[in-house]
Amino acid sequence: MSEIVKGRILKINILRFDPNEPKILPHMETFEIEEAYGMTLYIVLNMIREHHDNSLMFDFVCRAGICGSCSMLVNGRPTLACRTLTSKLDENISLAPLPLFKLIKDLSIYTGEWMRYLNEHLETWIHDQEQELNVDKLEERMDPDLADEIYELDRCVECGCCVAGCGTIQMRPNFKGAVGLNKVARYHLDPRDKRTDEEYYELVGDDDGVFGCMTLLGCEDVCPKDLPLQSKIAYLRRMMIKTAIKN
């Protein structure tokens, strides 16, 4: 007779608040869930919604660490819930929405609006001087190492963890954060982007840009995609200093 192994009882403390019902103040609510093998917070939250409280709100799409929807504070640190195994945490788990972003309800936040504004502001697309589109022209060749490096930076899923993990941006919300600086570094590296160094300097050469970064490295240490944020911010900083010397 095989014995059924009882899992730990996890106490999930969730910060709950609905901005549309401001009379009910933000409060913590605790749910008890029996742990199962290979359980992630994605499974936990779905169990809570199914068995305990169907009004609980949280975001998931891909449940595989690809879409970046499920970012939240787990025990105070930003991370992707779908990639967090409960076996790596102790029994008491606290969950809260990422700060700084617009709160929809409970754990659900509106990162899209913030990221769209950032992308529009930094113009995160290839700026080509060519006026006419010529589909027959061969694309310029790119060094494979450089292509790899750019691809690496393109893996950002805009989850917002680096924003929530950055003390600088909490204090000074105009700061562009690691996600923005990483994108600028990505286009700066790309030979197809014809923006001049001076144009880049205008974009990030101030205290809201790369010079605002205080090297707290929260971003680097929480990025669930392990992007080389520290190294790319340093790269951008050197480039901006070079541009300033040149002028």
Add this chain to the structure above:
Amino acid sequence: MRKKIDKMPAILDFLQSATGLVLALFIMGHILFEASILISNEMMYKVTLMFEGYYFFGERYPGIISFLAAAIFVIFIVHAGIAMRKFPASYKQYKTITKHTMRMKHEDSSLWAIQVITGFMMFFIGSVHLYIMMSQPSNIGPFASSSRVVDEFMGPLYFMLLLSVISHAFIGLYRLALKWGFMEGKNTEVSRGRFKFLMKAMIVAYIVIGLSSLAKYTYIGVTHDFSDGVRYKSETIKIGEHK
């Protein structure tokens, strides 16, 4: 014509790092020279003479020390003025960063907080020390310095200054390396880990050296008989005969 870019943010960021670097290198040397007292009174006396230019000019010029102290003071003021921009500027910002740091339990964020606190402390204790070195350069030596530590109550101030300056300087150097990507390896996790280890080792080493010297100065200050003044009389070096 394209409008000119505003270079000031770049200049400030660069100067913040450059002044921090110079100060940190200075401190690394300074604490070691102070520690010459651990070898012997005579050794510290010789180091003092060296900085007074005795071995170069055959005469003592305490003015050189004044000049050095003034130069460091200027760099110190420039650094503090520029780095001050990073302080939380309001109660709200202070509360935000404190809450964030507590919540994150993230070592590097906490290290930054230490740098801000120690930087703030040095506004006051650093200034006192630098001003005295500038205004009384001839009162340096194994006995004069010991007397300052004990009879003029500089001991507690030096103690606080040592703890704050050493932690501030080495955390600063660690952050400098990462900020500019200095000696960054292919695997940044490894190179960062090494820098962090080096930072911690240096903090411990320098605090041990600094505290030992301070203890020796205190010991001399308590036990030495200052009835014939604070001048040190060397057995081997007779000022004036060296020309």
